[in-house]
Amino acid sequence: MSRKKILVTGGAGFIGGNFVQYMVDKYPQYDIYNMDLLTYAGDLTKHKYIETKDNYFFIKADIADRETILELFKKEQFDYVVHFAAESHVDRSITDPGIFVQTNVLGTQVLLDSSRAVEVTKFVHVSTDEVYGELDFDPDTFFTEETPLQPNSPYSASKASSDLLVRAYHETYGLPVNITRCSNNYGPYHFPEKLIPLTISRVLNDQKVPVYGDGKNIRDWLHVIDHCAAIDLVLHEGVNGEVYNVGGHNEKTNLEVVKTIIKTLDKSKELIEFVKDRLGHDKRYAIDPTKLEGLGWQPTYTFETGIAQTIQWYLDNKEWWEQIISGDYQNYFEKQYSINK
Numbered sequence: 453m454s455r456k457k458i459l460v461t462g463g464a465g466f467i468g469g470n471f472v473q474y475m476v477d478k479y480p481q482y483d484i485y486n487m488d489l490l491t492y493a494g495d496l497t498k499h500k501y502i503e504t505k506d507n508y509f510f511i512k513a514d515i516a517d518r519e520t521i522l523e524l525f526k527k528e529q530f531d532y533v534v535h536f537a538a539e540s541h542v543d544r545s546i547t548d549p550g551i552f553v554q555t556n557v558l559g560t561q562v563l564l565d566s567s568r569a570v571e572v573t574k575f576v577h578v579s580t581d582e583v584y585g586e587l588d589f590d591p592d593t594f595f596t597e598e599t600p601l602q603p604n605s606p607y608s609a610s611k612a613s614s615d616l617l618v619r620a621y622h623e624t625y626g627l628p629v630n631i632t633r634c635s636n637n638y639g640p641y642h643f644p645e646k647l648i649p650l651t652i653s654r655v656l657n658d659q660k661v662p663v664y665g666d667g668k669n670i671r672d673w674l675h676v677i678d679h680c681a682a683i684d685l686v687l688h689e690g691v692n693g694e695v696y697n698v699g700g701h702n703e704k705t706n707l708e709v710v711k712t713i714i715k716t717l718d719k720s721k722e723l724i725e726f727v728k729d730r731l732g733h734d735k736r737y738a739i740d741p742t743k744l745e746g747l748g749w750q751p752t753y754t755f756e757t758g759i760a761q762t763i764q765w766y767l768d769n770k771e772w773w774e775q776i777i778s779g780d781y782q783n784y785f786e787k788q789y790s791i792n793k
């Protein structure tokens with residue numbers, strides 16, 4: 453039997469990158485193709501260790517480049533596609549929504565057409581709980597797979613649009629798909645524009661941490677490795693056409709998260725700086741993962757164990773994030789900071 457070919461889009465990013473490493477290690481019998489455009493959030497230095505492995509391949513390409521992608525699919529005849537590639541930062545979508553439509557919506561449609569052309573065995577579309585909109589602060593309410601889509605930001609609207617295209621390709625053409633919708637991920641290689649790595653890196657450098665609004669917005673934190681295990685499970689066991697929510701049952705206010713990091717690093721709360729709120733800032737995300745648990749998934753990290761491991765990782769891998777924050781990122785941060793001031 454020939455070896456299975458798995459295409460992972462966005463495998464130079466945070467979640468996709470962790471997934472590529474997870475799959476290369478776990479499945480020597482699969483060939484893992486990491487396809488990424490290497491935009492500002494993509495970096496290959498994280499893959500040094502797997503680059504020497506026989507079952508890892510890298511392709512630089514733009515998912516929205518129809519001709520190139522279709523040609524590539526015809527040449528490689530991928531068996532499975534796991535689609536992470538996306539513009540993912542909500543703040544950036546508020547200042548520059550166009551690229552989110554181009555990559556997240558158009559790019560997904562190109563991949564769907566290409567997957568149809570070579571009749572892939574499975575297309576897993578990695579999405580987000582933000583497509584459901586926001587919950588209020590009632591702790592007994594959760595997003596389920598039946599919650600209507602009510603995205604609020606240009607980012608979540610672009611992800612909801614791509615989810616609907618994936619659904620439509622299943623309904624119309626019978627493409628074997630799954631959609632996964634995760635809560636907020638954290639862990640190694642998280643790009644420092646996002647709350648947790650931004651806080652860790654700034655606190656380590658004794659710099660102020662901007663907290664939007666009153667800091668009471670709630671996110672449900674999921675360790676990236678638990679997320680990778682969930683996607684692996686859905687890839688192999690997911691029922692075609694189904695959506696699976698992935699959440700860690702770790703709801704925290706942003707202020708709790710920031711204070712935990714400051715305390716763990718033994719720094720002062722004076723570093724917290726309350727700034728203007730994000731436009732259309734969703735109040736609360738929380739996921740009911742019962743359906744996925746039915747396939748046998750359980751998170752292995754609590755927020756407490758996961759954040760301790762993550763902080764330690766950032767302490768041990770200063771070189772990785774220092775090289776990022778000293779580049780173009782600095783301009784981005786200053787611009788964003790002045791918007792929020």
Ligand SMILES: Cc1cn([C@H]2C[C@H](O)[C@@H](COP(=O)(O)OP(=O)(O)O[C@H]3O[C@H](C)C(=O)[C@H](O)[C@H]3O)O2)c(=O)[nH]c1=O
Pocket residue numbers: 540541542543579580581582634635636637645646647648650662663664665669670671706730
């Ligand atoms: C960057 C930043 C954020 N925040 C607040 C805003 C949010 O309430 C919370 C987390 O923000 P972040 O931008 O890290 O993540 P979300 O906007 O929740 O979205 C993230 O989780 C979902 C599931 C995805 O799908 C997104 O791709 C992913 O970026 O902290 C601050 O208070 N200060 C800051 O400097």
